[in-house]
Amino acid sequence: GENVEQHPSTLSVQEGDSAVIKCTYSDSASNYFPWYKQELGKRPQLIIDIRSNVGEKKDQRIAVTLNKTAKHFSLHITETQPEDSAVYFCAASKDNDMRFGAGTRLTVKP
Amino acid sequence: SAVISQKPSRDICQRGTSLTIQCQVDSQVTMMFWYRQQPGQSLTLIATANQGSEATYESGFVIDKFPISRPNLTFSTLTVSNLSPEDSSIYLCSVLGTGGTEAFFGQGTRLTVV
Numbered sequence: 524g525e526n527v528e529q530h531p532s533t534l535s536v537q538e539g540d541s542a543v544i545k546c547t548y549s550d551s552a553s554n555y556f557p558w559y560k561q562e563l564g565k566r567p568q569l570i571i572d573i574r575s576n577v578g579e580k581k582d583q584r585i586a587v588t589l590n591k592t593a594k595h596f597s598l599h600i601t602e603t604q605p606e607d608s609a610v611y612f613c614a615a616s617k618d619n620d621m622r623f624g625a626g627t628r629l630t631v632k633p
Numbered sequence: 634s635a636v637i638s639q640k641p642s643r644d645i646c647q648r649g650t651s652l653t654i655q656c657q658v659d660s661q662v663t664m665m666f667w668y669r670q671q672p673g674q675s676l677t678l679i680a681t682a683n684q685g686s687e688a689t690y691e692s693g694f695v696i697d698k699f700p701i702s703r704p705n706l707t708f709s710t711l712t713v714s715n716l717s718p719e720d721s722s723i724y725l726c727s728v729l730g731t732g733g734t735e736a737f738f739g740q741g742t743r744l745t746v747v
Contacts, residue, residue, distance in 0.1 A: 557734070557735065557736070565740075566738040566739065566741055567676070567725075567738050569736070572734065572735065612675060614736075616734070619664055619729060619733050621678075623676045625675045626674070628673075
């Protein structure tokens with residue numbers, strides 16, 4: 524089955540800096556790659572996603588890139604703010620089967 | 634989008650007892666998913682529940698320990714039975730939105746076994 528690896532497990536950045544989180548997946552048939560943000564004590568919520576027919580997608584300060592050949596995708600957050608502090612999960616999905624990475628705890632220091 | 638109401642939000646249970654968690658969705662969905670999230674860890678899929686058929690369990694999870702009901706297209710329950718301290722975790726239900734992509738989650742049930 525699908526195996527998703529996510530790095531780093533923790534990331535600390537200064538407010539205003541950029542943050543990058545990387546994931547790799549094993550199943551070349553996976554075709555949907557969402558990113559979820561989970562604040563402390565809350566449920567995961569989708570922040571951005573990308574499909575396998577697209578290489579890059581951007582939404583304000585957040586962007587995701589996908590390299591299908593290498594089977595990896597990344598989340599980029601620019602101009603980080605303290606409210607970006609949370610745990611971020613990547614996922615890879617095909618046919619309603621979604622598998623999550625281990626998560627990255629991002630801390631943005633003011 | 635989908636709105637999921639999950640309860641209880643938390644519970645403290647004695648060893649050897651069971652806890653049943655309920656999830657109600659505001660729309661009809663074919664599949665509902667149950668996850669376990671241990672503190673500081675990722676979301677581990679326990680099982681997929683389809684209406685009208687038995688749930689499909691992931692490796693390491695068995696029906697006797699985690700029986701699931703799916704009586705209709707908007708509701709499901711997960712029971713964690715014969716509780717031990719190792720079962721202390723957060724349990725979340727999830728559904729996929731229209732198009733079968735974005736996952737929506739319940740607010741989670743924090744279970745503590747004493």
